[in-house]
Amino acid sequence: MAPTTRRRALTTLGAALAGSVAIPAYAQAGERGHHPRPRPLVRAHAHNDYEHPRPLYDALDHRFNSVEADIYLVDGQLLVAHDPVDLDPTRTLESLYLDPLAARVRAQHGSVYRGFHRTPFQLLIDIKTEGASTYAELHRHLRPYRRLFTTYAYGKVRRSAITAVVSGDRAARAPMEAQKVRHAFYDGRLSDLGTAAPASLIPLISDNWTLNFGWQGTGPMPAAERDKLRGIVSAAHARGQRVRFWATPDLPGAQRDAVWGELLAAGVDHLNTDDLAGLEAFLDAHAR
Structure with a gap:
């Protein structure tokens, strides 16, 4: 349209x-x-x-x-x-x-x-x-x-x-x-992670995937980047905060599924998409 x-x-x-x-x-x-x-x-x-x-x-x-x-x-x-x-x-x-x-x-x-x-x-x-x-x-x-x-x-x-x-x-x-x-x-950024700002002000940490990770779903995720992602999630969850990334791959295909899979495995709280049906199907498949 x-x-x-x-x-x-x-x-x-x-x-x-x-x-x-x-x-x-x-x-x-x-x-x-x-x-x-x-x-x-x-x-x-x-x-x-x-x-x-x-x-x-x-x-x-x-x-x-x-x-x-x-x-x-x-x-x-x-x-x-x-x-x-x-x-x-x-x-x-x-x-x-x-x-x-x-x-x-x-x-x-x-x-x-x-x-x-x-x-x-x-x-x-x-x-x-x-x-x-x-x-x-x-x-x-x-x-x-x-x-x-x-x-x-x-x-x-x-x-x-x-x-x-x-x-x-x-x-x-x-x-x-x-x-x-x-x-x-308030929606925080990675720069707010670990600061004195409490989850009662900043319950959500959001940031741009492409500014923090080079991997876009082609081939295995580099171990250093996987460790970085899981460290971010662990640090946020320890303070009662949730994690979201925008600008993740969003075209249907293996690259998007690979990134979404790593986000799920790391415990990222919100998967960001414009494709409602695509993410619904992906999450339902992984729940099974």
Whole structure:
């Protein structure tokens, strides 16, 4: 689909999102036949989720437990888009994500995936405009939904159905650190690993695969790079932090599968992809 056509199709979603949230087909079958519901894929992260034909819904239908939304602050609204040319006033953070997630939680009795309260759904919010001012507006927009979101309050973390993690422009960090109460957390980088910043601020460590590893899935992974990867994961997990890499190979084939296999073996928490069906099939095959 051409970008202009895709954007036009996406703008029709606003009315649908305002109503009830459709339960995926696999969940409906489980309800009718009382068969076990397939578990959410807790390691599956939808990169640039909003570029799919049905933002959020496509990821949920493929059982993803993490999605990414890029936001721009425009006249007090948080608009979701990858580039400024794609900005559309109907495509807000509320219409594409906050309202449908709230409806999903209400429909499924307190969890995006009913029965899996121990694994909050992750909403990764990538700030594309100036970080401090955009985060201040994001905090204001999250407050009406605060019971849905994992919250940091006066030194303690209260887990809920959804955890928001703020990425993108790094100027958001200082105002977040200063808050006594916040409804979002900060996406760290490898440079934050092992610093004094606690998991109550930085629960997620993300970085660019290509800037840290030369191996792209051809042939065996070099032993030194495998050791480095596993060391990163071990260090993060010891501090209660999760690990994600972006810019991993994402074209179907042996190279992508090899990289995904090494990420799984190392214990990386989120596998990043634009190919929802491809990662779903890969994770299901490995679970078997």
